[in-house]
Amino acid sequence: MKERSAEVIDELTRGSTLLHNNGNGTFTDVSERAGVRDAQWGWGVAFLDYDNDGRLDIFSQNGFLTGDLPDDI
Numbered sequence: 001m002k003e004r005s006a007e008v009i010d011e012l013t014r015g016s017t018l019l020h021n022n023g024n025g026t027f028t029d030v031s032e033r034a035g036v037r038d039a040q041w042g043w044g045v046a047f048l049d050y051d052n053d054g055r056l057d058i059f060s061q062n063g064f065l066t067g068d069l070p071d072d073i
Helices: 002-013
Strands: 019-021 027-029 042-048 057-062
Touching: none
Parallel strands: none
Antiparallel strands: 019 027, 042 057
């Protein structure tokens, strides 16, 4: 039970997740590759073609509120 509990905590504290739709009912986690994993707490996201290259870009608002301990979760 402790192992599963540690897995859940790791999932909840690892940062943001971006999933790629594989088109067959499955998804692939591309968070690291896209550079969005360490985005702290996500408050909102929008997709737009910011640089007008025909591909959608990600605009993400993020951060988190913390108490006296800067490393708290």
